[in-house]
Amino acid sequence: MVVSHNEAEKSAEVTSKEPHGSVxxxxxxxxxxxxxxxxxxGWVCPTRDLLDSIGDTWSTLILMSLAAKPLRFSAVWRAVPxxxxxxxxxxxxxxxxxxxxxxxxxxxxxxxxxxxxTELGDSLxxxxxxxxxWTERSHPVVLRARMRFDALxxxxx
Amino acid sequence: MVVSHNEAEKSAEVTSKEPHGSVxxxxxxxxxxxxxxxxxxGWVCPTRDLLDSIGDTWSTLILMSLAAKPLRFSAVWRAVPxxxxxxxxxxxxxxxxxxxxxxxxxxxxxxxxxxxxTELGDSLxxxxxxxxxWTERSHPVVLRARMRFDALxxxxx
DNA sequence: CAGCATCCGTGCGGATACTG
DNA sequence: CAGTATCCGCACGGATGCTG
Numbered sequence: 076m077v078v079s080h081n082e083a084e085k086s087a088e089v090t091s092k093e094p095h096g097s098v099x100x101x102x103x104x105x106x107x108x109x110x111x112x113x114x115x116x117g118w119v120c121p122t123r124d125l126l127d128s129i130g131d132t133w134s135t136l137i138l139m140s141l142a143a144k145p146l147r148f149s150a151v152w153r154a155v156p157x158x159x160x161x162x163x164x165x166x167x168x169x170x171x172x173x174x175x176x177x178x179x180x181x182x183x184x185x186x187x188x189x190x191x192x193t194e195l196g197d198s199l200x201x202x203x204x205x206x207x208x209w210t211e212r213s214h215p216v217v218l219r220a221r222m223r224f225d226a227l228x229x230x231x232x
Numbered sequence: 233m234v235v236s237h238n239e240a241e242k243s244a245e246v247t248s249k250e251p252h253g254s255v256x257x258x259x260x261x262x263x264x265x266x267x268x269x270x271x272x273x274g275w276v277c278p279t280r281d282l283l284d285s286i287g288d289t290w291s292t293l294i295l296m297s298l299a300a301k302p303l304r305f306s307a308v309w310r311a312v313p314x315x316x317x318x319x320x321x322x323x324x325x326x327x328x329x330x331x332x333x334x335x336x337x338x339x340x341x342x343x344x345x346x347x348x349x350t351e352l353g354d355s356l357x358x359x360x361x362x363x364x365x366w367t368e369r370s371h372p373v374v375l376r377a378r379m380r381f382d383a384l385x386x387x388x389x
Numbered sequence: 390c391a392g393c394a395t396c397c398g399t400g401c402g403g404a405t406a407c408t409g
Numbered sequence: 410c411a412g413t414a415t416c417c418g419c420a421c422g423g424a425t426g427c428t429g
Contacts, residue, residue: 098358099349103300105364113313121371122364128374130287132422143260148391154263156270159423164392174377185390192256195373201255202366207262207279209359214278216352217285220331289402305411316403321412342410408413
């Protein structure tokens with residue numbers, strides 16, 4: 076936290092220099108667009124909708140487990156530590172419903188079911204890679220930021 | 233859902249051709265790495281940790297609202313539709329703690345507080361842009377997939 | 390093997406009222 | 410203006426037991 080005794084107006088000048096423009100400008104435009112679209116009745120934000128769906132605890136982990144090759148139910152279960160069978164079933168269904176994975180039933184005895192990434196699921200992983208790399212790079216930075224924040228908070232009482 | 237009456241083994245051949253390799257291969261490697269690291273006691277997955285933090289209902293929206301320029305508390309409130317003051321305060325605190333935004337208090341009467349994106353927050357938006365563009369592109373595809381899935385489910389009973 | 394059904398605890402986030 | 414404090418519903422997800 077930064078405390079200043081200058082007037083609030085001071086900050087306007089600082090910000091007008093547009094830090095390193097293009098990315099912020101693009102997101103600013105996107106957000107303005109988002110604000111307009113959100114006024115339309117019945118409008119569903121694509122980002123919200125899809126991230127609500129794949130942003131749960133297990134979806135991306137399951138998608139990644141299928142990146143190398145298709146796996147059967149029990150193989151996915153072994154691949155993803157600590158997931159319950161209930162959540163595995165549920166998440167696989169949700170991913171299939173969204174078209175991220177396909178489900179192939181083989182009429183063997185006992186039955187075996189194979190799940191594989193679709194083109195859509197593959198394109199999602201592709202689009203996530205930049206973000207995943209960012210989290211790997213930034214995690215130490217965030218951990219330090221948290222420690223500093225918590226320390227200052229304790230000091231303040 | 234695809235039903236086959238071939239043997240399960242048939243699929244192994246199909247998959248060995250590695251669809252369009254590099255992205256899947258990279259994620260397969262990343263996932264294998266993730267599996268190994270998850271065995272270490274006390275290990276925290278960076279992606280899980282950071283996405284848990286910024287993957288909530290409001291964080292990314294707030295970050296985007298600050299992309300154009302710093303805003304004061306009430307301005308953020310107006311910019312983000314339907315957020316409660318409670319969640320705004322809470323989310324701003326969380327983002328500040330993680331170092332995504334900085335908080336600047338101006339000693340005016342009544343007090344005014346300004347929030348602005350940090351370099352880290354900016355880099356997050358940057359890394360998210362590919363994913364956001366993907367959601368915009370893919371939303372129609374997913375909606376169609378869902379309709380087909382639900383239709384087949386209804387037909388099956 | 391690949392699920393489904395049921396019960397249940399926890400935490401996210403909304404609503405409301407109050408303060409320096 | 411910029412928060413805090415309290416109450417509370419509800420959905421996410423864990424645990425367990427059962428089936429074709």
